[in-house]
Amino acid sequence: MRVAVIGGGAGLVSLLDSLLPRAGELAAGLEIDVFEPGDLARGGAFGPDLDSALINLPNSAMSIRDHERGHFADWLRRRGDSGDHDVSFAPRRVFGDYLADQLARCRAEAEAWGWRITVHREVVVGVSDVPGGLLVRGDEARRYDQVVLCVGPGSAADPYGLAGAPGFHRPYPLSSVLPRVATRDRVLIVGTGLTAVDTVLGLLELGHEGPITMASRRGVLPGVLSPAPHRRLRFLTPERVAAGVTADDIWELLHAELAAAGVDGETETAWLRPGASAAGYLRHQLARGNAVQSIFMSVPTPLAREIRRTMPGTPRLVARYRPQLKSLQCPMPAVTARKLLAAMDTGQLSVHSGLDAVRHEAGVFRTGAGLTADVVVDATRASPRRTTGLSRELLAGLPATWDAYDALRVDPVTCRILLPSGAAHPRLSAMGELTAGDIYYAASLPAVNRAADAVADDLAGVKA
Ligand SMILES: Cc1cc2nc3c(=O)[nH]c(=O)nc-3n(C[C@H](O)[C@H](O)[C@H](O)COP(=O)(O)OP(=O)(O)OC[C@H]3O[C@@H](n4cnc5c(N)ncnc54)[C@H](O)[C@@H]3O)c2cc1C
Structure with a gap:
């Protein structure tokens, strides 16, 4: 069976890991083509970056396996890292090392089963039905029996149309963007979610001395992740x-x-x-x-x-x-909240609500409420459906349906995308943020792992 996986980030690694235990059912073997122009295995979230950019779930909850949540924490232990691996939050780049390591292992195991995995460094711009298969258009057009979309989150939203203005930045990777900010610049971060928090922590790690303002319409910060977040519900059943x-x-x-x-x-x-x-x-x-x-x-x-x-x-x-x-x-670890609070207490960091406009005039950014800044970091994010990023052209051409939350509608059991007729597509599945919509925490690794299992089960039951 020829399978194309579009997007080579955490979703791909989780999917390969889920497919391997089903190799017995996939006796005819697999030819998997991965399309990824960027950071293979690490994807958009877990590339090399500042150590202040932490994973936002404890190590013990981050894994490529739904049935083995401690897989990453165990990997850290085996590597000989010191520290309490179950309750602490590793830098995201370290989780990226784990993903790269797991991808190498999965590829070796897949080859031992006689599967062929090929990586194409190409942006996919279209997927369309052809008789008996799907045509994937990258640098060239190729035909597959099954296609899985793992294209990750949407791009920054740039709500005030500031792209191109001198001093306007998108935040990632923090390690190459933030050193361009002068130490005493007044920084306005548009957004107050996790990306905005990453930006503040990155600036602090680099010794920024100027004032930092986080601002959004409502000015609501991520909550602080409770140490024991789960409880048995008695009424909301x-x-x-x-x-x-x-x-x-x-x-x-x-x-x-x-x-x-x-x-x-x-x-x-x-x-x-x-x-x-x-x-x-x-x-x-x-x-x-x-x-x-x-x-x-x-x-x-x-x-x-x-x-x-x-x-x-x-x-x-x-x-x-x-x-x-x-x-x-989408909460943040307590260690992160403490750093924010310390910066608020010194007066360096402030959080504002009511942001409704940012203009760039005479070399300075100015908000509707009269705040001024030398630098703006856009920490907003559009839903994948509205992205201007890599997957824009691909998603615009899909025979897909979207729900009221901008989530691509998929069959909850198989992750096959739902067609306008309501039927599940026989060959096209999707997982990750694309299927989560813009509100729920369904794009986090645990949800990606569950989707990987569902897609693997489905593929293992599919005859080419
Ligand atoms: C900054 C950031 C931090 C995050 N931190 C966490 C965290 O700590 N814990 C957590 O659980 N979740 C986190 N997330 C959510 C995170 O997106 C998922 O957990 C995980 O990365 C999802 O894996 P994925 O494969 O769906 O997407 P990704 O890992 O982003 O991979 C998608 C890949 O698709 C590729 N792609 C996109 N379009 C195309 C195209 N047209 N053709 C070919 N390739 C394409 C991209 O280059 C990218 O590499 C974070 C997200 C972001 C943006």
């Missing part, structure tokens, strides 16, 4: 959701869960309201944990999908509360 829920019901159920955990719901949720102090919220979470986040993280993905599918007005609510939802679902 599949049975309760199956009976039908409104937004008010979810709010009440959340408060009931908080009360059961001995936490006052009003106090906890007040931190997510407009105008709450960013520093105060960090301090609160570092001292008391984040009970709301623990509850959100404990909602199983199928139940979250069911709520999204059935709750009246969900797309509107999600659009309205997106920053708060992202803050809860």
Whole structure:
């Protein structure tokens, strides 16, 4: 069977690792062509960069294997790294080393099974149906029995159209972008999510001395990852959701869960309201944990999908509360929060809400609220559907359907993309951020690992 995998990052490594135990079912063998013009194995997230850029889940939760969550932590131990590998957060470049190592192992094992893996350093610009297969267009057109899309996240969104202005930067890799910022420059970071946090930490690591401002419409920072984020939910259960829920019901159920955990719901949720102090919220979470986040993280993905599918007005609510939802679902390690807080306490770092415009005039960036900066770093991110990055042309031409959250719709069991008719495509699957939409934490490694297993199961059952 000839398979094309488009995108050679963490998703590819996880997929190969999932395919190998199914080699018995794939007796006819596989010819796998990987299309990746960039950083093979490391993808967009885990390339060489500053050590301040950490993985955002503990080592013990980052793995290429769904059934072996400690695989990366064990790899670190075997490498002889010191430290507590289960609870700490490695630099992302170290996770990239692990991915590169695992890709080499998978390739060797695949060759031992007689599979052929070829890497094409090409950007794929189109995938289309042809009789008996799919045509993948890169530098040349090639025919495959099956195609898997693992193209990763979207590009920076540049909401104020500043690209090309002197002093305007996209953040990655931090190690080549941030040294271009002069030590005393006033830096405005557009966005207050994890990418913005990466940028602040990178500037601090490089000894930046000038003022740093993080700004977005709502000014909500990522929450602080709770040490023990998961708990058994007593009220927000599949049975309760199956009976039908409104937004008010979810709010009440959340408060009931908080009360059961001995936490006052009003106090906890007040931190997510407009105008709450960013520093105060960090301090609160570092001292008391984040009970709301623990509850959100404990909602199983199928139940979250069911709520999204059935709750009246969900797309509107999600659009309205997106920053708060992202803050809860894309948290940062406590060690990172402490560094931010220290910079806030010295007055070097400030967080602003209400950002609605940034202009570049006479060599200076100016916001609608009158903040000025020498440098702007765009820490926003468009959904893959709206990306201007590598996969733009490819995604625009797919016979795909998208949900209200900009997620490519796929069959939840096989990850095959759903056609406008509602049927699953017989040869085309997708995994990763593309299928997650722009709100849920479904693009993280654990979700990618689960999708890799689903695609591998499906391919192993497929006859070429
Ligand atoms: C900065 C950053 C940090 C992150 N940190 C974490 C983290 O700590 N923990 C976590 O769980 N998740 C993290 N994520 C989410 C992360 O994207 C996933 O966990 C993981 O990288 C997903 O793997 P992937 O293969 O889907 O995407 P990627 O690893 O990004 O790989 C996608 C690849 O597709 C290639 N590609 C795109 N378009 C085309 C095309 N048209 N033709 C050919 N190739 C193409 C790209 O070059 C890229 O290498 C992070 C994301 C980012 C952006």
